[in-house]
Amino acid sequence: MTFITSYHIFIKEFVSEFRTRYALNALLMFVVTTLSIILFSIGKESPTQDILSGTLWIVIFFSAMSGLSRTFVAEEERGTSMTLRLLVNSSSVYIGKLFYNFILILVLSVIIGISYLLFIKEFTVKSFDIFWMTIFLGSAGLASASTILAAIIAKANTKGTLFPVLAFPILLPLLLTCINATKLSTEGAFMSEAVKEFQILISFTVVMVATSFLVFDFVWKD
Amino acid sequence: MKMWLKISVSVWITGIIIAGIAFPMVRGPHTWYEFPFIPGLEEKARNIIFHVPISWATVVAFIMSMYYGSMYLRKKDMDYDLRSVSSASLGLLLCVLATLTGAVWAKFNWGSFWNWDPRQTSIFILLLIYGAYFVLRSAIDEEERRATLSSVYSIIAGVTVPFFIFVMPRIMSGLHPGSLGDEQGKGPVLEFKMATNMLMVFFASLIGFTVLYFWMYTLKVRLMRIERHVQQITETE
Amino acid sequence: MKKLTFKSENISKLYNRKIIFEKISFLLNEGTAFAVTGKNGSGKSTLVKILCGVLTPTKGLIEFTVDGKLVPYPDYYPHIGLVSPYLNLYEEFSAEENLSFIMKVRSLGSESVQRAEMLLHEFGIYDHRKKEVKYYSSGMKQRLKYCAALLHEPSVLVLDEPSSNLDQYGIEAVRKFMKIQKQNGILIFATNDKDDLEFADTVYSVENGKR
Numbered sequence: 001m002t003f004i005t006s007y008h009i010f011i012k013e014f015v016s017e018f019r020t021r022y023a024l025n026a027l028l029m030f031v032v033t034t035l036s037i038i039l040f041s042i043g044k045e046s047p048t049q050d051i052l053s054g055t056l057w058i059v060i061f062f063s064a065m066s067g068l069s070r071t072f073v074a075e076e077e078r079g080t081s082m083t084l085r086l087l088v089n090s091s092s093v094y095i096g097k098l099f100y101n102f103i104l105i106l107v108l109s110v111i112i113g114i115s116y117l118l119f120i121k122e123f124t125v126k127s128f129d130i131f132w133m134t135i136f137l138g139s140a141g142l143a144s145a146s147t148i149l150a151a152i153i154a155k156a157n158t159k160g161t162l163f164p165v166l167a168f169p170i171l172l173p174l175l176l177t178c179i180n181a182t183k184l185s186t187e188g189a190f191m192s193e194a195v196k197e198f199q200i201l202i203s204f205t206v207v208m209v210a211t212s213f214l215v216f217d218f219v220w221k222d
Numbered sequence: 223m224k225m226w227l228k229i230s231v232s233v234w235i236t237g238i239i240i241a242g243i244a245f246p247m248v249r250g251p252h253t254w255y256e257f258p259f260i261p262g263l264e265e266k267a268r269n270i271i272f273h274v275p276i277s278w279a280t281v282v283a284f285i286m287s288m289y290y291g292s293m294y295l296r297k298k299d300m301d302y303d304l305r306s307v308s309s310a311s312l313g314l315l316l317c318v319l320a321t322l323t324g325a326v327w328a329k330f331n332w333g334s335f336w337n338w339d340p341r342q343t344s345i346f347i348l349l350l351i352y353g354a355y356f357v358l359r360s361a362i363d364e365e366e367r368r369a370t371l372s373s374v375y376s377i378i379a380g381v382t383v384p385f386f387i388f389v390m391p392r393i394m395s396g397l398h399p400g401s402l403g404d405e406q407g408k409g410p411v412l413e414f415k416m417a418t419n420m421l422m423v424f425f426a427s428l429i430g431f432t433v434l435y436f437w438m439y440t441l442k443v444r445l446m447r448i449e450r451h452v453q454q455i456t457e458t459e
Numbered sequence: 460m461k462k463l464t465f466k467s468e469n470i471s472k473l474y475n476r477k478i479i480f481e482k483i484s485f486l487l488n489e490g491t492a493f494a495v496t497g498k499n500g501s502g503k504s505t506l507v508k509i510l511c512g513v514l515t516p517t518k519g520l521i522e523f524t525v526d527g528k529l530v531p532y533p534d535y536y537p538h539i540g541l542v543s544p545y546l547n548l549y550e551e552f553s554a555e556e557n558l559s560f561i562m563k564v565r566s567l568g569s570e571s572v573q574r575a576e577m578l579l580h581e582f583g584i585y586d587h588r589k590k591e592v593k594y595y596s597s598g599m600k601q602r603l604k605y606c607a608a609l610l611h612e613p614s615v616l617v618l619d620e621p622s623s624n625l626d627q628y629g630i631e632a633v634r635k636f637m638k639i640q641k642q643n644g645i646l647i648f649a650t651n652d653k654d655d656l657e658f659a660d661t662v663y664s665v666e667n668g669k670r
Contacts, residue, residue, distance in 0.1 A: 008563040016552070080548065083546050086539065087536060089536075166354045169347045170378060170382050173382060173386055176390075207385075215295070218370050221533060222370050
């Protein structure tokens with residue numbers, strides 16, 4: 001019952017995004033801009049793999065920050081959040097929005113990952129399995145933390161700059177682990193060497209989703 | 223707090239400050255007031271009596287703030303929110319102190335004020351969490367909503383803290399005793415096994431700072447209750 | 460007809476410790492229409508939101524039973540339909556899509572498709588059902604809100620300023636459904652319109668901040 005309604009909310013988010021292009025166009029432009037800034041600043045230098053792994057996740061983090069808060073802020077701004085509250089229970093809303101955010105950030109980071117591999121020649125990934133696994137699990141972690149934070153921010157009076165401020169300390173363990181795993185992939189490590197990193201990413205996501213699920217009710221019904 | 227308790231806390235802390243600063247450090251201590259000399263740390267070892275208890279109190283303040291935040295969510299009583307903020311504001315103060323005492327120690331022991339050691343990074347993140355908590359509070363006008371959202375935020379932030387304990391040491395080599403990059407194995411603190419008299423002063427300080435935190439906390443809560451009451455009276459007139 | 464009781468016991472709402480209203484109590488049964496009046500800023504809308512369960516009262520108790528079973532507060536959404544100026548529908552969807560989204564998330568059966576068509580006809584927006592809501596006039600939006608609120612045949616219909624933005628045709632349609640609701644369930648509305656107030660069995664006046 002909850003999952004069916006979550007599914008419908010998920011679909012609604014997609015159709016709505018597809019029609020309004022609230023987030024997607026701006027996000028793609030954001031990716032293009034930041035990547036070209038990185039390319040310009042590299043110039044003829046040859047930065048280390050460590051630095052490039054770091055910048056990859058900086059790009060992903062900030063594009064997530066500019067895109068993921070839309071899901072709740074748009075509902076609040078257009079006055080539809082109360083409509084939604086009078087239609088469904090809060091857990092369906094949370095699950096629907098969580099999956100929408102996950103797919104959005106996953107698509108985004110795959111695009112970022114591909115263009116990073118294509119345009120930055122110095123960035124050489126040797127273990128693609130670790131690289132894509134990190135992108136996948138990193139997106140899940142980003143989505144898990146930002147969904148509840150977006151719900152908090154949607155209720156605040158000043159929304160613009162609040163999201164990265166609230167998200168950074170919470171997402172830092174995730175980002176550091178992702179950067180570490182990306183470094184491993186450039187060093188040509190075996191899958192078994194990155195298992196610890198993946199365990200951290202998975203447990204972060206699980207803990208975040210479970211906690212958010214418990215407290216989301218308070219935020220949504222406020 | 224009772225008067226006798228206040229006086230004894232004051233005397234207690236004064237004693238610790240005197241002992242921590244003034245007890246001489248000599249090779250082969252003979253009397254009860256002489257601390258042993260630790261190679262590599264020398265006189266700088268005194269900081270352990272202040273830095274570690276303050277860091278401990280920071281964590282206590284954070285846990286208290288989180289606890290009262292969750293109590294607010296359960297009971298919806300504004301008094302719990304007041305306690306949560308009081309503890310958080312003290313925690314912010316203690317966190318700044320812990321960072322500063324740590325940075326000074328790092329400068330003279332490791333060469334620079336900031337080394338991105340795992341524990342330095344963790345306290346920095348705790349500082350960021352406190353900062354974000356107060357930024358969030360200032361961004362919400364309605365009191366009940368402010369209380370709810372900041373409680374939720376402190377819970378969300380609280381559950382990520384254990385990750386630092388596991389994540390940080392994996393990512394960066396540490397300089398603190400007991401961390402992975404520490405060449406001498408266990409590091410000075412665990413290695414030399416603080417002499418009994420120093421250990422006693424250290425634990426006395428740990429207790430002293432914890433009680434001091436609770437004293438400051440009750441004062442802060444009373445002050446905020448009065449402020450809120452005064453505000454209410456002036457608004458209704 | 461379902462047996463319904465809707466009880467409000469001494470509810471008060473404070474906003475930043477300022478009293479918006481205090482100690483509002485009433486008891487409603489099925490087949491009644493209850494009107495809330497009061498000056499602008501007296502907290503009518505706040506009261507309406509509390510009754511629907513989208514805001515929680517600072518003090519007091521709300522009890523709502525359907526056929527003797529207590530519905531847990533504030534999850535009244537399966538039984539309540541609300542029309543109000545601050546409740547919007549999705550602008551990027553057409554009327555038909557909005558209604559079908561509501562049907563899906565409320566898990567309404569296939570018979571609700573006919574009900575949706577009937578409502579669109581009754582409120583005179585059937586011909587515009589494929590148009591996106593952002594192209595609607597404010598009166599048309601108001602009519603669509605009625606369709607959305609009435610779709611699941613709510614036991615309690617709550618209306619905040621029922622006749623705002625509506626022309627004569629719209630008002631007549633609204634009156635018709637207010638009458639039906641009054642016979643089949645509970646009708647609660649907040650208004651200052653004298654014509655609307657004639658529908659009410661009881662009128663409750665919210666006094667602003669007086670103690």
